[in-house]
Amino acid sequence: MDSMIKRLELQRIGKSAGTSNDCNKSDGANRMPAQKLISTGTLGPANRGRLLQALYDMGASSRADLARFTGVNRGTIGGIVQPLINQGILAEGEVIPPSEAGGKPATKLWFSKNARPICAVLLTHNRVRSCLVSLDGEIYAQHATDFPKDLKDASDAFRIVSTCVEETISSANLPILGIGVAAAGMINTETGSIVTVSLAPYFDGFPVGTELAERFGVNTCVDQDTRALLVGDRWFGQGRGRRTFAVVYIGEALGGALYLDGHPYRGPAGAGGEIGHTIVQLNGHVCQCGRRGCWETIASLRWLRDEARARGLQQPHLLNAGRLLTLAGGGVKGAKELLQEYAFNISVGLANLQHLMALNCIILHGDVVRGGKTMLNLIEGSFRELVFHRPDEEITLAFGDSEDVAALRGAASLFLSELLNFVI
Ligand SMILES: [Zn+2]
Known part of the structure; x- marks a missing residue:
């Protein structure tokens, strides 16, 4: 994988690894030619990327299956696969016996257990979590640290983040491929900097991507958490094999992310996806953003708890969708109606999204x-x-x-997405 990554970096950014959050800089559809031609020298990595994508989409596959799926002959597949086996990225596994008509037995290819993992980092206002994610999506070496309540300084916060990441990385037997960071806030995806994390003002403007890349000497991708869920679903979840779909996160806040024609859509500097602030109720409740009637004001955990309080349900501050379901099932007065209203309010914004994008798949996350x-x-x-x-x-x-x-697979997938997609 070393040589593969090295070549990707050289071709893409003309830099060596580990000095900046290059993955973030590679995004920006605005800055790249819309139809960039693939040069002869780039064809090798492009084909490797496409073959690995095909494996993610199909699961463990034989060379013949891969040839059929990618529309090339078996000789071409063999030429791409063998170096990946030699580099320890892919491994041969299950043997498929020949059919009754005869022929040779085939072996299925999948990601090697010995391939270098990706370090995933989740950053919220009160906690950092990190883990390793193998190329086939297995999560291990998890670590987590809560931020002290009196934390005021970005450098103190970063010390906690980097210690957590260090503990995870030192648990690995192999060097890591890179770091993917999902942050619960607004991210400038051009620079890998945090714009703002709600309730953690000390993070405003903090260049977390650059700092982690310099500290650990690997490429680092940073994006907001909903977009991380999106790419996580693309590689490891229900978006697998899809070229276009959406993710909507419904929890304390409400956010969305779009995967369009084979790529996550970010908008300028990652500003896209604020579907929670599309207005669904004229003169409605005041939103956290200061505007009125946003979808988030009628379809989030905050709305649910406020409504439960107003309707006299017990312990409204502990309510969530699972608990509400239990209450409704137990015949608690008002619970069934609240559950139905919550579902309806969610469906209103989903319908708006559907009418705009004509999607075939929307995946919901969160509470x-x-x-x-x-x-x-x-x-x-x-x-x-x-x-x-x-x-x-x-x-x-x-x-x-x-x-x-x-969320953890999503953070790792931010890095994986860049690795596989950059030349397509
Ligand atoms: Zn709003």
Whole structure:
């Protein structure tokens, strides 16, 4: 993998690894030619990237399957695969016996257990978490540290972050490929800097990508947490194999992210995806952003708890979608109605998103996932009543993986996405 990454870096940015958050700088569709030609020298890495993408999309596959899927002959596949095996990125596994018609047995290829892992970092206002993620999505070497409540200085916060990352990296038997950071806030994806993390003002403007890259000597990608969930779903979740889909996170806040035609859509410097602040209620409640009637004001955990309080439900501050479901199932007065209203309010914004983008798949994350199948069915029922019906067009609404797993894989996937996508 070393040589592969080295070549990617040289071709993409003309720099050696480890001195800046290059992954972030490579984004920016605005700054790159829309239809950049692939030079002869770039074809090798491009084909390697596409073959690895095909493996993620199909799962463990034989060379013949890969040849069929990518539309090239087996000789070409063999020429790409062998160096990846030699470098310890791929390994041969299960043997597929020949068919009754004869032929040779085939072996399935998958990511090697000995391939270098990616370090994933999750940054929120009160906590940093880090872990290693293998190329096939296994999570291990988890570490977490809470920030002290009286923390005021970015350099103190970074010391805690880098110690946590150091503990994770030192648990690895191998050097890491790079670091992916998902932060719960606004991120400048051009620079890898935090614009703002709610409730943690000391992080404002902090160049976390550059600092981590310099501290650990590897490339680092930084993005907001919802977009991390998006790319996590693309490689390891229900977005696998899809070229276009959306993720919507519904928890304390509400955010969205789009994967369009094979790439995460970020908008200028990562400013896109503020779907929680699309206005759904004229003169509605005041939002955290200072405006009125944002979708977030009627479809978030904050709304749910405020409503529960107003309707006299017990312990409203502890309410979440899972607990509400239990209360509704237990016949607690007002719980069923609140559950239905929460689902309807969520479906309103989803319908707006659907009408704008004509998506075939929207994956929901966050607290709402705790509501399980019942919650999903309620949301889906309202959603289907609100959206245009397109004959022969399937629209999938789905819940993502449990929040912890999805978020950690997502952070690692920020790095993986850049590694696989940059030349396409
Ligand atoms: Zn708002």
